[in-house]
Amino acid sequence: AQRVTQPEKLLSVFKGAPVELKCNYSYSGSPELFWYVQYSRQRLQLLLRHISRESIKGFTADLNKGETSFHLKKPFAQEEDSAMYYCAVQNAGNMLTFGGGTRLMVKP
């Protein structure tokens, strides 16, 4: 069965510091991986997916199949990045399996 692990419940950094939100997955087959973000009082929304290889709001994530990781990174955190971040893997049937989430707090 597929599983997604986000080891940090809370990550607190100062504005301008680098950020890395960790995500490890277990999945048999070729995974499709995503990062979703939920800002305060807003709905869950897609941040990025690995197949698009885009940088969204300065965030990037690289799929490392050897380490089964898909960590989310940003070189310089901004206060508006404060939110809940969820890593997710999609199976062939289209359903998403989410990790437990990491709350990112960016302090001024």
Add this chain to the structure above:
Amino acid sequence: GAGVSQSPRYKVAKRGQDVALRCDPISGHVSLFWYQQALGQGPEFLTYFQNEAQLDKSGLPSDRFFAERPEGSVSTLKIQRTQQEDSAVYLCASSQRQGLEAFFGQGTRLTVV
């Protein structure tokens, strides 16, 4: 148009009561999903529709949970004889078709007292 719309936003039910949660997906979206999110956890898959067909209901936790999408648009998640452990946020998501980005609703927060 508007995004995925869910109603009610909040529901308080007495233990044993039946509840019905509604999801209006984005118009024209073929795929529709229900997820359950307990406090402090990530969303967990409940069920998936493609048009009116329920293709996967493996995540429904018990036979008290039932979902339908009779005309391939609006969906209803029904929970019979609610229990305290059913307290959670229920999220609905839709996508244009399989494999494309899923758009989430605001969720319905169910509290069973």
